Amino acid sequence: MTADRRGLRWLLASLALQNLGRRKARSFLLIAAVAVASGVVFTGATLMRSIDRSMAVGFTRMGADMMVVSEGALTNITAALLTVEPTDLVLDADLFAKAQLTSVSRATPQKIARVEHSGIGSHHESADLIGFDPALDFTIQPWLVEKLNRELLPGDVILGAGREAPLGSQLLIFGKPHTVYGRLGKTGVGTHERGVFMSFRTLDALATSIGGHGGGSPPAALQPGKVSGFLVELAPGAAPLQARFAILSTLKGVKVVTGDSTMSGIRQGLAALLDGVLALMVLMFASTALMVCVLFSAIVTERRGELGLLKAIGARRSQIVGMMVIEAVIATGIGGALGVVLGILVMRLYERSLVYYLENVGVPFVWLDTPQMVAVAVAAIVLASVIGALGALYPAWRASRSDPYDLVRGEG
Amino acid sequence: MLSCLGLRKDYVTERGAVAAVAGIDLQVAAGRFAAIIGRSGSGKSSLMAMIGGLSRPSAGRVVVNGTDIWDLTENELAAFRNRRIGYVFQFASLLPTLRLIDNVALPAMLNRGGNAGDTYARASALLGQMGLGDHLDAYPSEVSAGEQRRAVIARALINDPAMILADEPTSDLDEQTEIEIMDELLAVNRERGTTLILVTHNLALAEQAEQIVHIAGGEIVE
Ligand SMILES: Nc1ncnc2c1ncn2[C@@H]1O[C@H](COP(=O)(O)OP(=O)(O)O)[C@@H](O)[C@H]1O
Ligand SMILES: [Mg+2]
Numbered sequence: 203m204t205a206d207r208r209g210l211r212w213l214l215a216s217l218a219l220q221n222l223g224r225r226k227a228r229s230f231l232l233i234a235a236v237a238v239a240s241g242v243v244f245t246g247a248t249l250m251r252s253i254d255r256s257m258a259v260g261f262t263r264m265g266a267d268m269m270v271v272s273e274g275a276l277t278n279i280t281a282a283l284l285t286v287e288p289t290d291l292v293l294d295a296d297l298f299a300k301a302q303l304t305s306v307s308r309a310t311p312q313k314i315a316r317v318e319h320s321g322i323g324s325h326h327e328s329a330d331l332i333g334f335d336p337a338l339d340f341t342i343q344p345w346l347v348e349k350l351n352r353e354l355l356p357g358d359v360i361l362g363a364g365r366e367a368p369l370g371s372q373l374l375i376f377g378k379p380h381t382v383y384g385r386l387g388k389t390g391v392g393t394h395e396r397g398v399f400m401s402f403r404t405l406d407a408l409a410t411s412i413g414g415h416g417g418g419s420p421p422a423a424l425q426p427g428k429v430s431g432f433l434v435e436l437a438p439g440a441a442p443l444q445a446r447f448a449i450l451s452t453l454k455g456v457k458v459v460t461g462d463s464t465m466s467g468i469r470q471g472l473a474a475l476l477d478g479v480l481a482l483m484v485l486m487f488a489s490t491a492l493m494v495c496v497l498f499s500a501i502v503t504e505r506r507g508e509l510g511l512l513k514a515i516g517a518r519r520s521q522i523v524g525m526m527v528i529e530a531v532i533a534t535g536i537g538g539a540l541g542v543v544l545g546i547l548v549m550r551l552y553e554r555s556l557v558y559y560l561e562n563v564g565v566p567f568v569w570l571d572t573p574q575m576v577a578v579a580v581a582a583i584v585l586a587s588v589i590g591a592l593g594a595l596y597p598a599w600r601a602s603r604s605d606p607y608d609l610v611r612g613e614g
Numbered sequence: 615m616l617s618c619l620g621l622r623k624d625y626v627t628e629r630g631a632v633a634a635v636a637g638i639d640l641q642v643a644a645g646r647f648a649a650i651i652g653r654s655g656s657g658k659s660s661l662m663a664m665i666g667g668l669s670r671p672s673a674g675r676v677v678v679n680g681t682d683i684w685d686l687t688e689n690e691l692a693a694f695r696n697r698r699i700g701y702v703f704q705f706a707s708l709l710p711t712l713r714l715i716d717n718v719a720l721p722a723m724l725n726r727g728g729n730a731g732d733t734y735a736r737a738s739a740l741l742g743q744m745g746l747g748d749h750l751d752a753y754p755s756e757v758s759a760g761e762q763r764r765a766v767i768a769r770a771l772i773n774d775p776a777m778i779l780a781d782e783p784t785s786d787l788d789e790q791t792e793i794e795i796m797d798e799l800l801a802v803n804r805e806r807g808t809t810l811i812l813v814t815h816n817l818a819l820a821e822q823a824e825q826i827v828h829i830a831g832g833e834i835v836e
Binding site: 220223224508511512514516517518519606608610 | 660694695724
């Protein structure tokens with residue numbers, strides 16, 4: 203005896219599954235079409251979010267929109283970020299705090315001293331000691347690629363990418379022990395890569411040694427209340443030209459340096475591209491939904507007799523519609539999952555060239571982390587299933603309205 | 615007790631309206647065996663479909679045990695088809711992707727409240743009764759037309775309906791099989807007291823009925 207202990211739901215679901223198996227080629231095409239759509243959407247969404255995040259990181263990493271230094275000071279302007287060169291021309295540390303410019307959202311001061319015979323690196327090598335205010339800084343700490351698992355303390359130093367020393371190890375500067383707290387990523391800017399970064403407090407503690415060694419007084423930037431310059435971030439929406447004018451007219455004896463504008467152009471281009479991808483994704487989904495709808499209209503027509511039979515033996519409309527919707531959801535759900543797998547494969551395949559390209563245009567690429575990727579994948583599969591449900595719903599609902607006799611006779 | 619009052623069915627076709635059933639009044643007492651005869655195209659199937667809740671009448675009423683079935687809500691009507699009526703169609707009417715046992719069990723499964731184990735036991739017993747005990751797991755395409763028709767009868771009986779409506783159930787079968795299947799239907803009518811309304815071309819068979827309804831041109835003729 204085959205008295206199976208299984209419910210109606212199971213029976214209807216297996217009916218749906220077997221119906222898919224009856225027309226293997228058609229089911230395969232449906233699944234393939236949905237897989238392509240879901241693959242595009244999954245890949246597009248993943249890349250979009252990755253690039254979006256990469257650009258966000260890029261912007262904070264970029265350092266600042268502007269740099270304010272003393273008139274006549276040397277500056278190093280590169281594509282990726284602004285840095286202050288060591289100089290004896292200094293500014294007051296409270297310059298921005300006093301000025302209260304509305305077009306400036308943040309201004310972080312830096313002190314820079316170029317030193318020799320410090321004990322860092324080889325004997326004759328000069329080194330830039332860069333002091334920053336950890337509380338105000340937004341241009342150095344975002345570059346940290348590795349660091350100790352604690353706060354930055356006095357006596358800690360952060361090394362530029364060009365310097366080798368294990369985290370936590372000791373580094374003698376003018377004979378004084380310092381702890382290597384972290385290391386910055388590659389920036390391609392010499393000052394950064396060869397720099398030794400530390401808090402103002404740590405740098406101040408070195409002031410006498412720096413001055414004493416050469417026999418003279420410490421560099422101007424190390425005097426209390428003085429800084430080498432400021433890195434400035436504009437308030438959202440503030441126009442660079444007006445901000446520049448405001449700074450120049452308010453603060454005396456300063457020079458305003460702005461970054462490279464081509465980079466922001468590229469970024470804007472990328473953002474526009476992403477908008478295009480989004481539009482494409484929406485269209486893709488709409489057309490897939492329509493395709494499922496058309497296909498299921500045909501499937502419902504083909505299966506009218508069976509639906510009529512089900513109705514004749516007492517199936518409710520909701521059960522008829524449910525069965526067709528389950529069939530569609532199974533197919534489009536499988537298609538959706540397949541698309542995600544496909545998308546992952548494609549991204550794996552093109553990962554290298556993509557990362558290379560993006561880094562070339564100044565966007566360091568950061569992949570979405572796994573939980574976010576999983577969330578996007580689940581969303582793509584759910585969306586595909588929803589499309590199946592929506593596509594099948596209307597034709598199934600329409601057929602379920604007909605009299606069973608019309609359905610079995612092939613009319614209505 | 616079934617009564618039809620002023621029952622009409624008009625089909626709208628390209629060549630105008632066709633009155634398939636043109637005003638039929640009919641009473642069939644509970645437990646009776648009624649035979650409907652008439653030429654092809656006289657409206658027999660249309661009448662049966664309206665009685666069985668499968669086709670909405672253009673006019674008139676179908677009253678079963680005091681209720682006009684066409685006044686029921688959609689879900690009530692589904693329950694009526696499911697529990698009160700066992701329908702045997704003129705053509706093959708099993709779901710091809712389900713095994714015979716699943717086909718027979720399906721109406722009972724749709725009739726919620728049943729236990730799946732009991733349902734399948736009952737389905738298997740009914741198929742056994744119809745001589746299909748060896749084919750429970752077979753798919754419809756794997757058995758003969760006669761066996762398929764027996765499975766349909768088993769399916770019609772699974773919810774123990776008050777009325778079996780059989781629309782030329784044997785027209786496409788050989789004579790011997792026809793006799794066997796008719797015997798099954800008559801036995802159900804006799805032994806279970808199930809009302810049987812049978813559309814047939816077989817006059818010898820119709821002679822056995824307690825009530826003969828002769829239809830021509832959508833109307834009852836004497
Ligand atoms: N769905 C339909 N649309 C149009 N005409 C129909 C439809 N169903 C039946 N008819 C017509 O109605 C008449 C009665 O058909 P039917 O009830 O099937 O008769 P019978 O079962 O006695 O052969 C026939 O002329 C038939 O062509
Ligand atoms: Mg007929």
